[in-house]
Amino acid sequence: MTEADAETESSPDPTGIWIEKYRPESLDDVKGHENIVPRLRKYVEQDDLPHLMFAGPAGVGKTASAGAIARELYGEDWREHFLELNASDERGIDVVRDRIKNFARSSFGGVEYRIIFLDEADALTSDAQSALRRTMEQFSHNTRFILSCNYSSQIIDPIQSRCAVFRFTELSDEAIEAQTREIAETEGISLTDDGVDALVYAAAGDMRKAINGLQAAAVMGEEVDEEAVFAITSTARPEEVERMVDQAIGGDFTAARATLEDLLTDRGLAGGDVIDQLHRSAWEFDLGEHETVRLLERLGEVDYRITEGANERLQLEAMLAHLALEDGT
The missing domain is CATH 3.40.50.300 (P-loop containing nucleotide triphosphate hydrolases)
Structure with a gap:
């Protein structure tokens, strides 16, 4: 050699x-x-x-x-x-x-x-x-x-x-933020603060996801911001997921179903992605303890059924319908 x-x-x-x-x-x-x-x-x-x-x-x-x-x-x-x-x-x-x-x-x-x-x-x-x-x-x-x-x-x-x-545990937000900022500086990319936050959220502790997301978003323009990251990673904004849950728990099943339809059809998320984001963010939602427990209980059941081969859309809509019932039965 x-x-x-x-x-x-x-x-x-x-x-x-x-x-x-x-x-x-x-x-x-x-x-x-x-x-x-x-x-x-x-x-x-x-x-x-x-x-x-x-x-x-x-x-x-x-x-x-x-x-x-x-x-x-x-x-x-x-x-x-x-x-x-x-x-x-x-x-x-x-x-x-x-x-x-x-x-x-x-x-x-x-x-x-x-x-x-x-x-x-x-x-x-x-x-x-x-x-x-x-x-x-x-x-x-x-x-x-x-x-x-x-x-x-x-x-x-x-x-x-x-x-x-x-x-090995999931990487901390600080570790992912430090690495993405370092790569962005080396590559001469303008990376906004909300873009970093979006990369950290989309990565969920996975450094490969963060770096791939940064590279893909960098192709879309000179500046990598929140909008570019969520678009390229097919990730729903946390507030969108929370709004869907709030609508269901508030009894507005039609609005909650419309939000779910937007995530699955227009945004291209898979049912498993929606479940993962709901699970990650459940305790960050502005919900009471009883409603959070109801949500997690249904998430576990829906995840199991989808894993066993059930229809994703049907199971997620059934979950929203369950949450929309006032007594949770």
Whole structure:
């Protein structure tokens, strides 16, 4: 590899995709996890990495942290000693028997161990997880595993007990705001305060959503403001969702249904998006405790029915009808 090739490989992504261009290069670049990063750094500094498990929602830095660990341990040659697999694409036992074992067995020099990063490990079948447990035992002398998952409860106990578990939470509003402002400044984008607030709201703790939203909104004009963000991310304004609930609880079912129709048809939101926004904002609405409890109760039932295959529009209208009844029955 020439010096120019090495420089290109280690530099930020040149394709123009901002989530790759601004992917953390080191642990210091990982935002919003002040309780996790120092512990990971200790492992790197001591060069004594155990098997790791990163559990948490999407877009909060699990994959970025795994890559940052590899870069800090191996430098420019990190790709030679780091195998990344997505278990949701290759979830059977063959991926463990073939690709993982072949990588662990292959000869290498200059480092004590290499890293296998298994993304979305909770998608592995039970047989594949059992095979993975045996592989972790067999090659623990020269291989470290980093498992990433949304739900640690889907990982069998024998694997969890072999890993140091780190639980990643949704990123704080402050972390997302700081990163979006930094990117906007670097890219020469005019980002308004209400635009930042809209990005933070639309992201809901997911840094990838925030960065993608910023890049998409930046294409629409020279200034990224609230209107541009809500339009490009297909997100309802909080006040629109609150108005729909107020109309229903106030007994005006027709007006509430019209607002829902606008969100689903004109704004293009999916039923699940409406439910998520209602759930996130329920306690911020100007509602009494009794009305909030009624709303959350119905949200849980509607979400379950939609997950089981029920019609989204019908279920949401039924929820509004229920709220419009004075006694909530």
